Amino acid sequence: MLPLVLFGSFFAIALLGVPMLFALLAATVGTILVLGLQHPLEVVYLSFISGVEPFILTAVPMFILAGALLAVGGVGRRIVHLARVLLGWLPGGLGVVTVFSCMIFGGISGSAIADTAAIGSLIIPAMLERGYSRGFAAVLLSVAGTLALLMPLSIPFLVFAFISGASMRSMSMAGLVPAAVLAVTLVAVCIWHGKRTGCDTGDERATWREVRLAILDSGPALLMPLIIVGGVWSGFFTPSESASCAVVYGLIISIYYYKDLTWRHIPQLILQAFVTSAVVLLVIGATGGMGWLVTAEQVASQMAEWVRSVASQQWEFLLLFNAAMLLLGIFIEPLPAMLLSAPLFMPLAQSFGINMVHFGVIMTANLAIALAHPPVGATLFVSARLANASMGDILPNLWKLLGAAIVTVLLITFIPSLTGWLPALLHS
Secondary structure, three states: OHHHHHHHHHHHHHHOOOOHHHHHHHHHHHHHHHOOOOOOOHHHHHHHHHHOOOHHHHHHHHHHHHHHHHHHOOHHHHHHHHHHHHHOOOOOHHHHHHHHHHHHHHHHHOOHHHHHHHHHHHHHHHHHHHOOOHHHHHHHHHHHHHHHHHOOOOHHHHHHHHHHOOOHHHHHHHOHHHHHHHHHHHHHHHHHHHHHHOOOOOOOOOOHHHHHHHHHHHHHHHHHHHHHHHHHHHOOOOHHHHHHHHHHHHHHHHHHHOOOOOHHHHHHHHHHHHHHHHHHHHHHHHHHHHHHHHHHOOHHHHHHHHHHHHOOOHHHHHHHHHHHHHHHHHHOOHHHHHHHHHHHHHHHHHHOOOOHHHHHHHHHHHHHHHHOOOOOOHHHHHHHHHHOOOHHHHHHHHHHHHHHHHHHHHHHHHOOHHHHHHHHHHHO
């Protein structure tokens, strides 16, 4: 009864357009009052505070600020130019450039929305001019933008590591191969689309001199994820310290090397980044309150019993889990969805012998797909605005690209070596 009232009221309130923070708190407090549970409401407040106290969460606003610095500081333009020089000659070349650019920039920003906005503002006009439909351009950008969530600086990876106790060092490496697999499937769709429609047969191959100049121009930006991830992996600094290093590095290359930013731009960027961070951390606190109620009422153990009655094999559990994450992600942003669902599903995953790093990548990949799917679809919303595409333009193109993403998630789910190979290699 409690899960039905709690989650039913939450979805009802959220779908009315109430901000996520208030929907979570209203559902938690309302469930306690409606069911007459003997829990003091002060505990909800205390759980809220304890949810945002862990020191590791200081990395969230710092990574958001680092991504904002690089998105505005001209790094995206240089990455797109590098991608076009290297891959623009392929059929469907501009689509391939979009995927490659989003993957590289996602490794720098760690934010799907920043990735989509920074790359889309540069590539969408060129795609439309080349003859791509507005719907295909918007959907491709929205799905490719989610590659950021599987790259080493992924904010959802950081949050999952905090929730589960999994190694952030391993999480940072575990998403690289899945991100590459998703990129390859999207590139295949772009090449097929370019050939089938004839809208993009590719540019002329760049000369070696053009390739060399593009690499040199984008090199300082491309070094950032190597420095940050290398520092975390080697143990030279913690995830929180790496976030501070990312901000300092972003300031240096944006202001002193590329000179696309000046110090007068920085206060506004800091304000925007910390407003975004405040929203994220408030939602984390609110999910802490809901998580406490779920734990206190033993919802997890009840759900575990139900899943065990339905799924007796690991593959059955994983299929159910994928379906649940896709459905949840369609209505809730990735971080709140992760904070709500991870404490419920982690004990079940452990009972089926699933590695927590592998489990975290599966969860993140599912929630990433949902970002490119209506009605919430944050990256889809951004890309649709950039391409000036209506829902009628978008819907016919969804199946091609989301289908590729779903195939990738199934590969990640049932081939654990895709997430475990690189961390194991670096540990050896």
